[in-house]
Amino acid sequence: MRMSTMACVVAMVGAVAMVMMAGEMQVAGEHVVGAGGFGPMAGGAAPQGVYDVVLAYRDRLNTDDCKGWAALFTVDGIKYDAPAPAIGRAALEQFCVSHRSSLLAFQYAYASPIMVTESSGFRATVQWLIGGATAPGKGMVQTGFGSYVLTANATAEHGFLIAECTGYNLDPFYE
Secondary structure: OOOOHHHHHHHHHHHHHHHHHOOOOOOOOOEEEEEEOEOOOOOOOOOHHHHHHHHHHHHHHHOOOHHHHHOOEEEEEEEEOOOOOEEOHHHHHHHHHHHHHOOOEEEEEEOOOOEEEEOOOEEEEEEEEEEEEEEOOEEEEEEEEEEEEEEEOOOOOOOEEEEEEEEEEOOOOOO
């Protein structure tokens, strides 16, 4: 199916609107410590740094800061993605460079509040949208969920680092 860039943008805006109207989610077996907006809800127990590192993940991808993006992970951090996991900061940086260079235009956005759960540490989950172009006149949109396992680190910029990140695609690319 071919879609114009404008159709891709309209589809992305519609998907964001539907997700934002869907409300909060609950996770069985885990205590939800903050679900709504891009920071803790009133009474939420998740530290602000948990949200900040997930937001920095998005922002550094959008600014092509692959070195800074990889620095958000632990030294042995893992990004589970096709064709194989990227393990360690050097491999993570290379993954980012490869991913970013595959698109002429790129925008990574969060389409839901960041939900943080706590069972044995913090796990953040968020729905994402990627919009961009694979070639002149060939727009694309992809949606999915990201799951981030976070570990406290007193020397990290936000007080937390990503130990593991997994992305789950819901829709294929449209060109």
